[in-house]
Amino acid sequence: MLRVHKAVPYLMISAACLLLLVFRVIPLFYSLLGSVYIDGVFTLDTFEKLFFHDTIFWRSMWITVKLNIVVIPLQIVVSLLLALLVNQDLKGIGAFRTTFMTPFAISGVVNCLIWGLLLAKNNGVINSLLNAFGLPSQGFWSDKNQALWCIVAESTWAGSGYWMIFFLSGLKGIDTTIYESAALDGCGPIRRLWSITLPLMRRTILFVMVANTTANLLLFTPMKTITNGGPMGSTNALMYEAYKSSFQFNKPARSSAIVSVLLVMIGLVCALQFFLLRDKDETKAKKGGAAA
Amino acid sequence: MKRSKASTVLLYALLIILTIIMVFPLVYSFFSSLRTNEEIFRYISPLSVHTLIPVNFTVEAYVRVFRDYGFLQPIWNTLAVCILSVFFGCLINSVAAMAFAMMDFKGKKLIYSVILITFMIPFESISLPMYRIAYKLNLLNTFAGIVLPGLASGMILFLFVQFFKDIPKEILEAAIVDGASLRHLFFRIIFPMSGAVFVTSALMQFMGQWNSYLWPLLVAQSKSLRLIQTRLTDFNAEEGTEWAAKYAAMVVSAIIPLGLFLPLQKYYVAGVTSGSIKG
Numbered sequence: 053m054l055r056v057h058k059a060v061p062y063l064m065i066s067a068a069c070l071l072l073l074v075f076r077v078i079p080l081f082y083s084l085l086g087s088v089y090i091d092g093v094f095t096l097d098t099f100e101k102l103f104f105h106d107t108i109f110w111r112s113m114w115i116t117v118k119l120n121i122v123v124i125p126l127q128i129v130v131s132l133l134l135a136l137l138v139n140q141d142l143k144g145i146g147a148f149r150t151t152f153m154t155p156f157a158i159s160g161v162v163n164c165l166i167w168g169l170l171l172a173k174n175n176g177v178i179n180s181l182l183n184a185f186g187l188p189s190q191g192f193w194s195d196k197n198q199a200l201w202c203i204v205a206e207s208t209w210a211g212s213g214y215w216m217i218f219f220l221s222g223l224k225g226i227d228t229t230i231y232e233s234a235a236l237d238g239c240g241p242i243r244r245l246w247s248i249t250l251p252l253m254r255r256t257i258l259f260v261m262v263a264n265t266t267a268n269l270l271l272f273t274p275m276k277t278i279t280n281g282g283p284m285g286s287t288n289a290l291m292y293e294a295y296k297s298s299f300q301f302n303k304p305a306r307s308s309a310i311v312s313v314l315l316v317m318i319g320l321v322c323a324l325q326f327f328l329l330r331d332k333d334e335t336k337a338k339k340g341g342a343a344a
Numbered sequence: 345m346k347r348s349k350a351s352t353v354l355l356y357a358l359l360i361i362l363t364i365i366m367v368f369p370l371v372y373s374f375f376s377s378l379r380t381n382e383e384i385f386r387y388i389s390p391l392s393v394h395t396l397i398p399v400n401f402t403v404e405a406y407v408r409v410f411r412d413y414g415f416l417q418p419i420w421n422t423l424a425v426c427i428l429s430v431f432f433g434c435l436i437n438s439v440a441a442m443a444f445a446m447m448d449f450k451g452k453k454l455i456y457s458v459i460l461i462t463f464m465i466p467f468e469s470i471s472l473p474m475y476r477i478a479y480k481l482n483l484l485n486t487f488a489g490i491v492l493p494g495l496a497s498g499m500i501l502f503l504f505v506q507f508f509k510d511i512p513k514e515i516l517e518a519a520i521v522d523g524a525s526l527r528h529l530f531f532r533i534i535f536p537m538s539g540a541v542f543v544t545s546a547l548m549q550f551m552g553q554w555n556s557y558l559w560p561l562l563v564a565q566s567k568s569l570r571l572i573q574t575r576l577t578d579f580n581a582e583e584g585t586e587w588a589a590k591y592a593a594m595v596v597s598a599i600i601p602l603g604l605f606l607p608l609q610k611y612y613v614a615g616v617t618s619g620s621i622k623g
Contacts, residue, residue, distance in 0.1 A: 056526065165576065175388050
């Protein structure tokens, strides 16, 4: 350790600490307390109204749940399969790997706008493709039964390459000699994946699950840029409702309450994931730690 | 392990199908930006080779994006934001990381763990109250208001700390014995040795700011301060049928992050995966 004057390290960390305090810690407390402290008085009115008299909230809740029950497992499975695929020892595999990551280098806004046009009801190229295969044109973004699933498709297309990166770095950390001895023992590819690869990737899988859950429960860009929550409120998920509550309806307390509910949901889902993927076996955990 | 020929063929087939799914929307957008609106709509259906490939290539859409729709200003604004963020972000985080990695001080462990926890606070969840803080600090519609919240980052600080810990102590001590000041130590010895981690953090800051949408949407609402992503969404909403120009605007806004990401991919991957190590 370097020997310096006592004050020096505090001075060096002061800028970073101050910024994190003002732009991370304080807003978090603001966010959590903004719904229960109104004009300096503690009250549970906001939550009372939200839970018992707010049908729009419950409708948004149902949309958020529906969206996430599909999109979280879908993205995790797709990105894991992509990682397994580009981890194969094949010629030119690096080019494929880069290609799959490309949507992530482009902003969420551009990805959304592209899919907004591709899946347009009129003049959308996907409908032309469907027609070419003899299938009828679909409403996509303008159909209240399809718009939410278009968001699922868009965000899986845009996000899978990103989540793949984490799985890939987890896979790279696995000692390949394990596979050779497993193959000698007559262990097939499915068995290898289930009994060796996945347990060794426990920590990586857990990380991706937690980060993915957070990202998707707070999903906002597709609703803001493509659907505006519609058609007929069918894509009006909670984060977008919180945004509107703050900036269109001027109800900051309701907005804070919705965000707090989202944070609690994130916490609960992540706790469940930790529980499901907890260490059942110490030695496995140690290897898993090394791999992740 | 050996693989049969059949399974190799199958794997390539799968890779190619996935590549088409990943790339088609991007290629289609790129080609559409090189044609006129009329042409896009005329060839969209039924499906033919000209649904994708333009009959007459033209850069008219790009000219209109810059001349008629004034995309140059949001691009300059965003570049300014990115450069400020890269410079101050790298400076603030690396100087703090130097203290955490190389010095002993009271409360170090506690402060460091709080910093790492802040990295798990999702930005979306605090962006709405942060708007009120920015308002109280008179930061609305200022460059400072756009840049400041993104500068300090638990993740980037962590990256620097991990890297600095591995710098051999002897080098630093020798420099101190020679009478080097802390500033000299930082700029002349640590900085030149840490190119990789500086590239990674600069890239994360740049891409993060260039592609960010929610915060600029809230904090930079005045027209003269609009950034590229908010300009794009406004444009998309305002100009219903200007499809060629919409595609051109998207290409313009994607070209810079893509141009950085493709050659520097290695650094970016190192940056994003560093967080998963902690689990």
